[in-house]
Amino acid sequence: xxxxxxxxxxxxxxxxxxxxxxxxxxxxxxxxxxxxxxxxxxxxxxxxxxxxxxxxxxxxxxxxxxxxxxxxxxxxxxxxxxxxxxxxxxxxxxxxxxxxxxxxxxxxxxxxxxxxxxxxxxxxxxxxxxxxxxxxxxxxxxxxxxxxxxxxxxxxxxxxxxxxxxxxxxxxxxxxxxxxxxxxxxxxxxx
Numbered sequence: 001x002x003x004x005x006x007x008x009x010x011x012x013x014x015x016x017x018x019x020x021x022x023x024x025x026x027x028x029x030x031x032x033x034x035x036x037x038x039x040x041x042x043x044x045x046x047x048x049x050x051x052x053x054x055x056x057x058x059x060x061x062x063x064x065x066x067x068x069x070x071x072x073x074x075x076x077x078x079x080x081x082x083x084x085x086x087x088x089x090x091x092x093x094x095x096x097x098x099x100x101x102x103x104x105x106x107x108x109x110x111x112x113x114x115x116x117x118x119x120x121x122x123x124x125x126x127x128x129x130x131x132x133x134x135x136x137x138x139x140x141x142x143x144x145x146x147x148x149x150x151x152x153x154x155x156x157x158x159x160x161x162x163x164x165x166x167x168x169x170x171x172x173x174x175x176x177x178x179x180x181x182x183x184x185x186x187x188x189x190x191x
Contacts, residue, residue, distance in 0.1 A: 016055075016058050017059075017062055017104070019036045033051065033054065074136050080190065088187075091167060091170070094170075095170025099170055100171070130160040133159050137155050155189060
């Protein structure tokens, strides 16, 4: 007879995500994870398979949360420019509040390049952001908020790249004025 799991999987993934986010993949050991999750190694392997598989689930959880946050901003902010400003400003504020943490996707891209599954998850996350922004920009263009000569897909790629860069600059602790100046310049591409 199978034993009942003694912990909540979703809660465990959230706690592991936080640990990976704070310490990085390489600096998070299996004993660290077992302690953080308060489980034994048998339960760990039965639930997650391996440290790498748990890391991938953590990345998936992070991108789901970030995607939901983006969707909410664009749903609640009727116009394109204020929505893009709010999206970027929220990332800047998060980085200013906790510069060592940064963005888990950016961290994964710099820490796990030799892990094909993690690199693929990062690639997927970045493409999802680009696709979401392209769709939002296309809708804005239909509403007349974006000049007809602007290419929404091209702008989405620029903004996606800008997001990754601004997250790195945040970790570099360049300061509020630097990132706010960059934000102002980035918004000009929508004119």
